[in-house]
Amino acid sequence: MMRVDVVTIFPDYLAPLSLSLIGKAQATGVLSVGVHDLRTWTSDVHRTVDDTPYGGGPGMVMRPEPWGQALDALATPSSRLVVPTPVGAPFTQATAHALAESSHLIFACGRYEGIDQRVIDHAAARMPVTEVSLGDYVLFGGEVAVLVIMEAVVRLLPGVLGNADSLAEESHAAGLLEAPVYTKPPVWRDLAVPDILRSGDHGRIARWRRDEALRRTATRRPDMLTGPNAPDLDKKDRAT
Numbered sequence: 565m566m567r568v569d570v571v572t573i574f575p576d577y578l579a580p581l582s583l584s585l586i587g588k589a590q591a592t593g594v595l596s597v598g599v600h601d602l603r604t605w606t607s608d609v610h611r612t613v614d615d616t617p618y619g620g621g622p623g624m625v626m627r628p629e630p631w632g633q634a635l636d637a638l639a640t641p642s643s644r645l646v647v648p649t650p651v652g653a654p655f656t657q658a659t660a661h662a663l664a665e666s667s668h669l670i671f672a673c674g675r676y677e678g679i680d681q682r683v684i685d686h687a688a689a690r691m692p693v694t695e696v697s698l699g700d701y702v703l704f705g706g707e708v709a710v711l712v713i714m715e716a717v718v719r720l721l722p723g724v725l726g727n728a729d730s731l732a733e734e735s736h737a738a739g740l741l742e743a744p745v746y747t748k749p750p751v752w753r754d755l756a757v758p759d760i761l762r763s764g765d766h767g768r769i770a771r772w773r774r775d776e777a778l779r780r781t782a783t784r785r786p787d788m789l790t791g792p793n794a795p796d797l798d799k800k801d802r803a804t
């Protein structure tokens with residue numbers, strides 16, 4: 565059972581977590597999710613969560629006090645704090661697998677110009693903290709990033725995906741992009757499915773898929789062929 569707590573000033577944004585496969589994971593007891601309004605932990609009449617930045621500059625910064633009290637209330641000895649942020653490390657399938665091993669994830673949804681750095685520094689002294697970026701762009705806040713991260717992580721939990729094989733075929737796990745996929749009809753709008761896929765020759769089909777995956781990766785993501793997760797290319801691959 566994985567426990568997930570999300571702290572946000574827009575709890576309604578996280579409503580999709582109760583739908584579809586994530587909802588099913590909760591119903592089957594694989595996952596338990598709590599969504600919390602950060603303002604719960606404010607003490608002023610206006611329930612203030614932000615203030616002007618020291619050093620000047622545009623926008624507002626999220627105040628440390630509410631976050632500190634939220635983490636005091638939610639953290640356990642086995643908690644990991646996950647902060648979606650433009651300044652985080654790239655979120656990859658490897659990150660998803662690492663997070664899927666956790667027993668308790670606390671997601672902090674930042675808004676405005678960010679969260680007072682002392683919140684991260686204080687948390688890092690008492691639990692693992694993972695700052696992750698989904699990409700090189702800026703969102704209004706971390707809420708939609710949490711929905712993305714939760715999908716990537718929850719589908720890896722045991723019993724969530726019906727057909728375990730589709731996990732095994734995870735293209736990013738093999739360091740390549742997936743080959744193209746087809747289904748019936750055999751011809752659609754004068755476009756035919758590649759004959760090889762209907763040949764029944766599973767050895768040649770596997771070769772065709774590998775070649776297509778290599779071609780597609782070389783064209784669209786050459787970085788994947790040289791980066792840290794580069795696949796081992798055998799002699800037949802080099803022929804491609």
Ligand SMILES: COc1cccc(COC(=O)c2cn[nH]c2)c1
Nearest residue numbers: 649674678697698699703705706
């Ligand atoms: C923690 O402080 C902030 C401040 C502003 C927005 C956000 C949300 O994250 C992103 O915008 C993002 C995540 N990956 N790529 C972009 C967090």
